[in-house]
Amino acid sequence: MQSKANNIAEYLTEIPEERKLAFTKLRNTIVENIPKGFQECMSYGMIGYVVPHTIYPDGYHCTPKLPLPFANIASQKNFIALYHMGVYGNAKLLEWFTAEYPKHCKYKLDMGKGCIRFKKPDDIPYDLIAQLMQKVTVEDWINCYESTMKTKK
Template sequence: MARSEAVTVETYLAALPPARREALAAVRSLVLRHLPAVYEEAMAWGMIGYGVPLSRYADTYNGQPLSYLALAAQKNYLALYLTCVYMDPVREAALRDAFAKAGKKLDMGKSCLRFQTLDDLPLLYLGQLVASLSVDAYIRLYEKARRR
């Protein structure tokens, strides 16, 4: 399931095989427990997305809500997309360090963490990372990165 046509998160999750659904639902639960106020969950780009609503910040390059993070079931792996890590070398270094300290193998693209099971992830650190940026702080980070 690379790109989904699901309109709701529930429909997206229901379409997954049980093991993948359970793992993605567990990461979703972690995200929802730690997600700062104002960010909204919605289907975006065929994935479960979390972003800044346009009513709060409309000056995005594509006219879509500013993406904070996303979850997806790709063809060969599950993915947690962390835009805040992609835009911030300090956060990326901290993420790499958290994986090393937890003894976990980091499988990462520009902004995505690829995983098969929950055991592949340092969940405590990821919860802290999700909680680490208020909407205002994230907008400042986005605007700084956009000026580069």
């Protein structure tokens, strides 16, 4: 379910009241811990964290006019989601995250390839998310993207 919000402030007003506190804390955790160079913006109808064209002019290979996506957060119908391309594209980072998760959260990890779903807003492992965000620099992400995800022309 993509939001039609035009900016982050508008997006934040759409979040259900029972999730606002947890969502805001998740956003603040990301903003405070994401390495320098990533930019917060609306991306794919969610709040996104991207590598701007000023750093990576090629943009996203599927749609080069878009900046290179890295992470997104969204309030979905039944959960809060963190989409993190680093855990999708880096097996060692995924292994670290899945091993650490049970140390920070009493509920089983609910995760797709790069989507981490939090069905219980009161149990988001903010400290773990902070560590996850700190682990991938813009340069790390560009190198990972170019070596594993970008389609070869």
